[in-house]
Amino acid sequence: MTIMTLIKNGVVIDTEPEPVVLGRVDVRIEGDTIAEVGPDLPAGPGAEVIDATGRIVLPGFVDTHRHTWQAGIRAVAPDITFGEYLRRVLGELAPRHRPRDVHAGNLAGALECLDSGITTLLDWSHIQNSPAHTDAAVRALHESGIRAVFGYCYPGPVEELAVATKGVREQLFDTSDGLVTMVIAALGPEIAGEERALAEWRLAADLGLPVTAHLGGHGRESAQRGLAFLEENGLLATPTTFVHALHYTDEEFKRIAAAGGSVSVSPVDEMNLGLGYPTTGRARAAGIPTGLSADTVVCSSGDMFSQMRTAHLLERGRPEGAGLGFTTRDVLRMATIEGAQVVGLADVVGSLRPGKQADLVLLRTDTLGMAAAHDPIGAVVLNADPSSVETVLVAGRPVKRGGRLLRHDLPAVLADLAETAGAVVKA
Template identity: 40%
Template sequence: MNSEIIKPSVRPGDFTPGRPVVFRGATVLTVDTQGVIENGDVLVIDQRIEAVGRQLAVPQGTVEIDAHGGILMPGMIDTHRHMFQTALRGIGADWTIAQYFRFTMMDWGHAFRPRDVYAGNLLAGVEAIDAGVTTTLDWSHGLQTVEHAEAAVEALREVPGRFVLAYGNLLGNPGEWATAPEFRRFVERHFATRDDMLGLQLAIDVMGADPGFPAKRAFETARDLDVRVTTHLGAFNGLPDNTKLLWDHGLMTPKTTYVHAASLPADSYHRIAATGGNVSVATESELNAGQGYPPTWLLRKHGIDVSLSMDTSIWWSSDLFSAMRATLSADRAREHLEARRRESFVEHNHLRAEDVVAWATMGGARALGLDSVTGSITPGKKADLVLIKNDASPAMYPVIHPYGHVVFQAGRGDVHTVMVNGRIVKYDGTLTDKLLDTARRASTETVEHFRNTMGEEAWRSVREPERPDAARIPNPYASRGSGAEEATPAAGE
C-alpha cells in the first residue's frame, strides 16, 4: 500500500472529497482509553477515523500529512458562545456585568438586525475553526424574531464547522417565543431531520422566581421537541438561585447544561449532580464579570461533568487555549488560597493539564450529546481533528509534557491543520474556505450601523465607561520624606 506526501505548498484543493488522509508521526492525544501515542498515525477515510496507531498501512492514493513534532488532538468544543455579538468584538473590554446587561437588554440589544446576527455568527464561526474549535454551541439569545433566527442558521450552514443553535431571545418571554407557531415552523424547516453538523437546543434563562413561572412552558417545549436545554445559573450575585424552582417542577434533567454556576449554595450543586446535569465553565467570564469564582474546584468535588466555553468576544478572548489556561490557573489558585488560609501549602495539584484538555474536548461532546460522534480520537467517530504544529515557533519545541504543552505553551497561531467531519478546513495555518473576507465586510457594516444608530457620544461612553474613584491606602512610612504622600495614584487606582 502506498501514500503520497503532500508538501506544505500544495493547494488546499488537492484534499479532494473522499480521498483518505493520514496524519503521520504526531504525538496523538486520543482522550480515550488509548491515552497518548508517541510518533502516532491517524487514518481518516471519508468522514470517520479509520485507525489509530503507529506506522499504519493506508490505501493507495492516501494524502499524507507530516505531523512530526506536532500534537494531534480532538477538535475542541465550546459549549457556550454568544456568536452574534462577535461583530462588536471587544467593545466591552472594560465593562462590568451590569454594563453588559444595560447594553444588551436595556439600551442597544434591540439594534441587532438579522444581518447583524448573520455577520456575528459568520465571523465567530470562521474564528472558531481557525482556532481549532470544531464544534460550537451558539448561545443565540439575540433572536428577537424568526428572521433573526433564519440569519443565524444561514451563517452556521455556510461555515464548515459543527454547530448547535441554542435558540433564545433575551428581550422576550421564553414562555411566549418557545410556544409561538412561527417558532415551531422554524424548527420544522431546519431540524425536522436530525443532523450532527447542526443541532438544536433551547437557551432558556429564568430571570426571577415569578409565581407564574412563565419559563416553564419553554422547558416543556424542549421536552416535547426532545432537545437539550442550556441556561445561565448562578451567574450574578443579586439574581435568585432558581435551581429549587427547576427542581420542584421536575425540570432538572441530564439534558440540561448550567452555564457559569459560580454563585450557588451547596444544595444547588447537589441537585445538579443528582439529576445528571453538567456545567459549562467560562473562566474568563466568571473572573471578569463578578459571577463568582470559577466553580471547577466545587464541581470536581460534587462529581459534576464540566465543559469549557468562552461566553462572548464582545468582552473577552474567544479561543479555548485561553479557556484551558485560565481554568487550570484559577482552579490551582483557589487551592493555594485555601491552603494559605489554613497556614498550609499544596503538596500535589488536584487538577491536571490532562483534565482541562478533556473538558475542552470530551467534556463538551458529552454536554452536547455528541459523545458518540466527536470529542476523542477513536476509530469509528467522526474525524474532527486539530494538529498543533509550528516549526517557526521556539515555544513549540521540545514537547515533553504534551497536555501541559497544549494548555500552557500553544496558542491559536500554532493551529496548523483542522479537520471537521473528515474535511480539511485549515491547512498549513491557512483556512481553506474564503469566508473570512465575507465575514469582515459584514462585520464592518454592523459596526458602522451601531455607531450611526448610537451616535459617537454614546459609542465612546459604552466603549470607555467611567472609571470610579479609588481611595489610596495611607502609607505609615510616608513621613520619612520619600515624597510618597504626594504621589499621584497610578492607573487603575
C-alpha cells in the same frame, strides 16, 4: 466514493477516558469517521496522506456556550460589570442588529472558532429579534463549516414560545449534513421567571431537546430558589446545562450531578464581569461533566487556549492549595471530551475513539513558543495559542490547512463584519 485520509508521524493526544499522549502514531480516517489509531498504519489505495511530522494531533476543542453574534462588537466594553453588560450590550446594541449583522457576526465568530481549533460550538443565541434574524444566524453556522449546536432563545411572549420554537425546528433543522443541531436556550427561572421556565423545559421535553440556561450566576438566593423550582417540578429529567453555576453549595452540586446535569464555565468572563470565582473544581468533584466557554468577545478572548489557561490558573490558585490537584490534563479534558458531554455530543466528537466523527486539530511545535516541550499536554494548555493551529478537520474535511482557513473569502467576511461594527455601534 469514500475519501480516505491518513495522518502520519504526529505526536497524538487522545482524551477518552482521560487525556493521554499516545506518542508517534497514525490516525486513519474513512470519509467523516475515525477508523483507526495506531502505529505504522497503511495508507491504502487513493488515500490522502497528511504528514504531521513536528505536529501535535488531538481532538478539536468544544466551546460549550458562546454568544457568537457578538463578534461584530468585540472589545466594545472590555472593563464592564455584568449590569453594564446587560444595559450596553443587550439593552442598546442587540436591538440595533439587522439580520445581515447577525449573519456577519455568526459567520465571523464561527470562523474565528475554527481558526483557533474549536470544531464544535454551542451558539447560545439570544438575538432572535425577528424570524429573519434566526434564519441569518443558522445560515451562517451552516456556511462556516463548523459543527454547531444552535441554542434557540425565544425572547417573545411565553404564549408564543411553542409555536415559534417548533417553527424554527421544522424550517431550519431539516438538514442532511448533520453538522448543525438545536437545543433550547432557556431564560427561566432566574432571568425571566418560573412560569417561563415551566414552558421552556416542558417544550424541550416535548421536542426531545436538551436545555442550556444561565443558572446559578445571579447570587446565592437566586441559585438556591431556581434549583429548588426545577427539582420540585421534575424539570431536570430533561438534560440541562447550568451556565455560570457560581453560587451553588457542594451539596447542591451533588444534586445536579444526580439529576444528570452539566456545567459550562466561562473563566475569563466570570471574573471580568464580576459574576464570581469559577467553580471548576467543585463542579467536577461532584461528578458533573464541566466544559469551558468563551461566552462573549465583548470582554473576553475568543480562543480555547485562553480559557484553558485561565481555568487552570484560577483553580490551582484557590485558597490554601484547595485546587492544586487540578492538572493540565483535567483542563484539556474539559476542552474536549467533557465539553462534548456538556453539549450532548460525547458519542460523536471529543476524542479519537474509532467510530467518532473526524474532528481533529494539528498544532505546530516548530515555533519558539512550542519548541522543546517535554509534556505535549502541558504545551497545548500552557504554551500554544491560535497561531499554533496549522490544520483543522471537521467531519474529515479540512477547513484549515497550512495555517489558512479554506472555503471562505476572508477579506469579504471581514469587510462585512467591519460594516456591521460601524452600523451597530455608531447607530
